[in-house]
Every structure is written in structure tokens, then in C-alpha cells.
Amino acid sequence: MSNQDVLFITAFHPGGTGFIGAGEAISHQHLQLLCAQGKQLHVLVLAPDYQSANPEVVALCASYNTLTHTRWMTLAALWHSCRQGSFLSPWLFTRVSPQALDLIAQLISKYLISNIYLDFPSCLGFSPVLKHLTLHYIVHDVVSQKIERRPLLGFMRQSVLRIECSLLAHILHCYTLSRKDALKCQEIGYTGSIEVIVPDNLQMGRVNDGTPIIEIVNQFPGRRNLVFFGNMQRAENHYSILRFLLTSYPMIWLRHRDVQCWILGLAPRRLLRLIAILLPGVRVTGSVDDPNQAFREATFCIAPVYYGAGVKIKVLQMLEAGATVVSTPIGAEGIPHSDKLITVKNHQLAAAIKSQLGRAR
Numbered sequence: 001m002s003n004q005d006v007l008f009i010t011a012f013h014p015g016g017t018g019f020i021g022a023g024e025a026i027s028h029q030h031l032q033l034l035c036a037q038g039k040q041l042h043v044l045v046l047a048p049d050y051q052s053a054n055p056e057v058v059a060l061c062a063s064y065n066t067l068t069h070t071r072w073m074t075l076a077a078l079w080h081s082c083r084q085g086s087f088l089s090p091w092l093f094t095r096v097s098p099q100a101l102d103l104i105a106q107l108i109s110k111y112l113i114s115n116i117y118l119d120f121p122s123c124l125g126f127s128p129v130l131k132h133l134t135l136h137y138i139v140h141d142v143v144s145q146k147i148e149r150r151p152l153l154g155f156m157r158q159s160v161l162r163i164e165c166s167l168l169a170h171i172l173h174c175y176t177l178s179r180k181d182a183l184k185c186q187e188i189g190y191t192g193s194i195e196v197i198v199p200d201n202l203q204m205g206r207v208n209d210g211t212p213i214i215e216i217v218n219q220f221p222g223r224r225n226l227v228f229f230g231n232m233q234r235a236e237n238h239y240s241i242l243r244f245l246l247t248s249y250p251m252i253w254l255r256h257r258d259v260q261c262w263i264l265g266l267a268p269r270r271l272l273r274l275i276a277i278l279l280p281g282v283r284v285t286g287s288v289d290d291p292n293q294a295f296r297e298a299t300f301c302i303a304p305v306y307y308g309a310g311v312k313i314k315v316l317q318m319l320e321a322g323a324t325v326v327s328t329p330i331g332a333e334g335i336p337h338s339d340k341l342i343t344v345k346n347h348q349l350a351a352a353i354k355s356q357l358g359r360a361r
Contacts, residue, residue, distance in 0.1 A: 004038055004039050004040050005042060005112065005113055005115075006034065006039050006040070006041060006116065006117060007043075007107055007111070007115070008030075008034070008041055008042065008117045008119060009044045009116060009117065009118055009119060010027050010044070010047075010119035010120060011045075011046055011047065011069075011094075011095050011120040011122045012024050013045050013051045013054060013057070014030075014031050015028035015204075016051045016054050016057075017052040017053075017054060017207075018050050018051040019048075019051060019207070020051065020206075020231075022202070022204075022231075022313030022314065022317075023120060023140050024204075025199070025202035025204050026138070026177070026199055026202070026313070027119050027120075029197075029202060029203075030117070030138055031060055031061070033197070034117070040062045041060060041063075042063045043057075043065065044066075044100075044104065045065065045066045046067050046069045046095045046100055047066065047069060048069050049068050049070075063107075065103065065107065067100055067103055069095060069097070073097040073099060073100070074097070076099075077096040077100070078093055080097065080098055080101075081125050084125065084128055084166070084167070085159070085162075088163060089156075089159060091122060091143050091147075092121055092125045092160075092164060093122070093125035094125075095120075095125070096123075096125040096129075100126075101126075101129060104126070104130070108133070114134055115136065116130055116133050116134070116135050117136045117138065118135060118136070118137045124137060124168070125167060127167045127168075128166075128170060135170055136171065136174070137168070137171045137173070137174050137175070138175045139174050139175060139176045139185065139310075140310055141308075142181060142185060142188065142309050143164055143309075144157055144161035144164050144188060145309040146307075146308060146309035149307035149330070161188055164188065165189045171190070173193050173195065174190065174194045175194075175196075175197050176194060176195075176197070177196070177198065177199055177311040177334060178198065178311045178334025179334070180333055180334040182196050198336070199313060199316055200316070200320070201320065202313065202317065206289070207288075208287075210286075210288045210290075211285055211287065212288075212289055213289055213290050213292075216285055216288065216294055217293050217294055217297050219260075223258050223259065223260045224256055224258055224260070224299045225299050226262065226298065226299065226301070226353070227291075227294050227295060227298040227301045228244075228262070228265075228301070228302050228303070229264045229265050229294075229295070229301070229314050229317070230314050231266045231267065232266060232267050232272065233266060233269070236305060236307055236308035237265065237305075238269055238272060240304055240307070240308075241304065242275065245261070245275055249261060249279060249282070250279070252350055252354055252357070253279070253280060255354045255358075256354065257280075259281050260281045260282075262285065262298070263282070263283065263284045263285065264285050264288050264291050264294060265288075266286070267286075267287075268284045272284055291317070292317070292321045295317065295318045295321035295322070295323040296321050296322055299357065299360045300323060300324040301323045301324070301325045302325070302327070302353065303315050303325055303326070303327035303328065303331030304327070304331065304349055305327070305328055306328055306346055310333075310334070312331050312332075312335070315331055315335055316335060319335075319338055322340075324340045324342065325340060325341050326342045326344065326349070326353055327344075328343070328344070328346050328349065329343055
């Protein structure tokens with residue numbers, strides 16, 4: 001086999017179909033970049049059974065291998081990696097199951113692999129086992145920073161930081177989504193090389209049974225429309241929008257009674273749906289087929305994110321669609337300056353949005 005053969009190990013189907021998030025689009029972009037560099041791509045996807053492969057991505061690859069990941073495999077992965085600290089920092093080890101390790105060994109032998117790309121934090125735990133090879137890591141999030149910002153998990157930050165650093169020590173080259181994340185990797189002790197690849201023109205995967213966006217946009221006329229988008233099963237999206245609805249939105253509605261706040265995205269939780277019933281003008285839609293038309297036709301978009309780490313791909317999508325975005329500092333973190341990105345502190349959200357809505361008419 002050519003020395004251009006690489007093994008790309010990822011936790012979700014790049015550009016996949018089903019229950020997906022922004023990370024899958026980032027994975028797709030990195031595969032496209034590797035393909036453009038002349039690499040022969042051998043992909044191993046350790047994805048849950050609610051996702052399916054994207055045929056366009058499969059066509060890029062010399063081989064595309066899927067090992068369906070189950071909850072039992074997660075438990076086996078944590079047990080297998082307990083000496084590396086998996087029970088103190090499970091987010092970094094959930095894909096490191098014995099079944100995955102066996103298949104990786106087979107692929108390395110079959111294709112004479114010497115270069116491996118680890119994608120998503122849940123695959124970083126493979127690095128001690130594969131340290132004899134050349135390892136690259138695609139940094140979706142700096143996990144210790146993400147944990148530090150979670151209200152109930154901040155006390156775990158030092159343990160997670162120590163484990164994350166020990167895993168990164170085996171990585172030759174990291175790819176981050178922003179200069180901010182590159183600096184954060186260096187700050188926590190990573191000494192390898194870092195390349196910043198800012199996401200752009202991301203090809204989002206397709207969700208199953210998404211509401212046609214035209215049905216939502218048809219309800220925009222005559223109202224001032226705020227749009228929030230994200231995978232609502234993710235804690236940072238769920239709790240951030242809840243906080244916004246309970247603390248900022250009532251003041252906005254009292255000033256602008258014609259406002260509608262649209263919450264688009266997968267798997268909204270029951271509590272969010274209940275609050276939407278109680279608050280006037282709040283619309284929780286669930287998944288949509290393509291949010292971009294809503295971004296373009298909204299009065300403006302919002303990103304009231306108050307914890308989390310990494311570049312918020314939803315904000316990049318909104319800006320690429322031409323929308324104006326009002327965001328907290330964490331929502332705008334790592335994103336290049338834009339006249340259409342208005343960044344305000346959490347306690348200033350209501351005032352900033354009221355002001356923007358006032359200018360919209």
C-alpha cells in the first residue's frame with residue numbers, strides 16, 4: 001500500500017444521516033481536505049445505530065468501515081481504559097472498546113497504516129494504545145475547558161485536565177477550529193504542532209423526518225422573528241435556551257408583543273416544550289430539513305450560549321447564511337470578527353435584543 005494510506009477513526013458518520021450534530025460536518029470537511037492532499041482514506045466509524053453513512057463521503061474513501069457502537073460497548077470501553085482514568089473522564093474514552101481495538105488492529109495490518117487521525121474527543125482515548133504510530137487529532141472541543149464551564153461539573157476540571165494532557169502527549173499534530181482553541185491546547189500543556197482550520201461552507205448532514213423549513217418560514221410574515229438552532233439534546237443548547245427563555249425573553253416580549261422565538265433542532269426535551277406552551281410567541285419545532293432559509297429570513301438569529309467550549313458551528317452557519325446574530329461571548333468564541341455578529345454579555349442580552357428589534361421596523 002502507498003505511504004499515503006491513512007486511517008481516520010471517528011465517533012460519528014461524517015456528513016451522516018439521522019440523529020446528527022455539527023461535528024459530523026466538521027469530520028466531512030477534514031476528509032475532503034485529506035482527499036485533496038492525495039491521501040488514501042480508510043475510515044472507521046464507531047457510530048450509534050441511529051445514524052447512517054453519507055454515500056458522497058463513502059465515495060471519497062478507499063475503504064469505509066462501520067462498527068455500530070452500543071451502550072454495552074461504552075461500558076466495556078470505560079472498563080478497558082480504567083487505568084488511564086476513564087471513570088474520571090469518560091468523555092475521552094467512550095469509543096475505546098475491545099471490539100474497536102480489534103478492528104483497528106486488523107485495518108492497520110491490512111492496509112499497512114502508519115498515520116492515524118483521531119476524530120472527536122471520545123476517540124482520543126485510543127492514543128496510548130496507538131502511540132507507536134503517527135497520530136493526528138481533530139480537536140472539536142478542549143474537554144477540560146468544557147467541563148470547567150459546566151455548572152455542576154467544574155470541580156472535575158483538574159482530573160479531566162490531567163487525563164486530557166496525558167492523552168495529548170501521544171499526538172504529533174492537532175487540528176483546531178480556531179486560534180482560540182490552538183492557544184488553549186498550548187495553555188493546558190500540549191507541545192506538538194497545531195494547525196488551525198477554520199470551518200467554512202460546511203455540508204450539514206440530513207436528519208430523518210425533519211419539518212420542511214418552508215412550513216416554518218411561512219409563519220414569519222407580520223412578526224419579528226428570533227431563531228435559535230442546535231441539537232437540543234446537548235446540555236449546553238438545552239440549558240442555555242432555557243435560561244434565555246426564563247430570564248431574558250419575558251422582558252423582550254413585554255417590549256415587543258409581536259416577537260416570535262423559534263427554537264429549531266433535534267430532540268427538544270419535555271421541559272422545553274412545556275415552557276414553550278407557557279410563554280407567548282415561543283415556538284419549538286423539533287428537527288428541520290434545512291435551517292438556512294430560516295436564518296436568512298429571520299429578523300435576526302440568537303446564540304445565548306452561557307457554557308460549552310469550541311467554535312459554535314451554528315453561529316458560523318447563521319453568518320454564512322447572511323443572518324445577523326446576537327450572541328454571548330461564549331457563543332461567539334473563536335469566530336472571526338463580523339459586522340453581523342453582535343456580542344454582548346449574558347446580562348445584556350435582553351437589552352441588546354430589544355434594541356435590535358426596535359431598529360427592525
